[in-house]
Amino acid sequence: MEPEGIALRMTAYPRENSGELADFERIMSQCERRVLRVALRLLNNPQDAQDAAQEVFLRLYKHFGNLDETRGYEPWLYRVTVNVCRDISRGRRRSVGLAEVPDPVAPQPDAYHDAERAQQREIVRRGLGCLGEKERAALVLRDVEGLSTREVAGILGSSENTVRSQISTARLKLRDFTGRLLRRR
């Protein structure tokens, strides 16, 4: 659902080509949730994710006329999102440790299933924060976004073998993280 009452207005921000601005607005509407979601998974912090998404779209605006529309904007947006998140992450250099993750709270029996799934999601979310930067990016793009290994390799500028290695390592680390946490219960 799009936020109401908010739209870029050509009159407010004149460009050389007003049609371009309309295209930019359209692409932003289509991709803003995806960009924000990836940023949120990579940074695990809503404020940082918003900062990242803002930067991504400002870069999109700046380079809009130079992008090859026939190749689609998604790979470019994913790549820039990963890069921006990496910069932000390096700026704050804060990883979430196991000790910071709160102990799971036993859910009420009537909503047991939903609560348990929500709890698992929270554990996995935190677990992503314990992964290395490249492993996290590869895993988020592959397992959260559902992109193919080849697409992930293209976005990250790596070979498919490298991406497979990162994905494999990340899955095993995440499994260890969740296993340790669940054993604490």
Added chain:
Amino acid sequence: MSCSKFETDIALYAGGDLPAGRIARIEWHLAECADCRVLAEELRAGQAVLGELRDEPLEDAMVAQVRRRVIAELGRAGFSRRGALAPLLALAAALLLATVLMWPRHSAKPTAVAHVETPHVTPVAPAARTNIVPVRHRAARQRRRAPAAQPGPPLLVQFVTDDPNIVVYWLINQKPQGD
């Protein structure tokens, strides 16, 4: 038997990322190793949870805030691709101005403020050739020599570009008059 050498491939197998040539070996191992079957199941369960993260709804307010901030940034003066050209435009303007200033000066005295805009050149028909006899007036010579070289007022050149945001001012100290 140590299964650690299979873990990497099992992690790929669980997600459907294992190259075809290595699948048979892993399936053969899984068929005979209960621990690795558990590992594979746990990995699949983890992937299912990761997939659920994609479907988690984002707060509309959060999305709207990003959009507001983008709009606000775009609204700021100078954030545009035209803004990115500003340094080049300024450089071009400065070069043009330098060219104008270094052009051989004519006898006409410069005015205090000269607006350098698009130069307009009005063609003038050549006048009939006349013999000009130089006449030297003594008083004029004295007037030229009398006051000890006084520097003229500084010359302010305002260079107006197509971009209303870029105006170049050039302040020039004139040589003393009367030399």
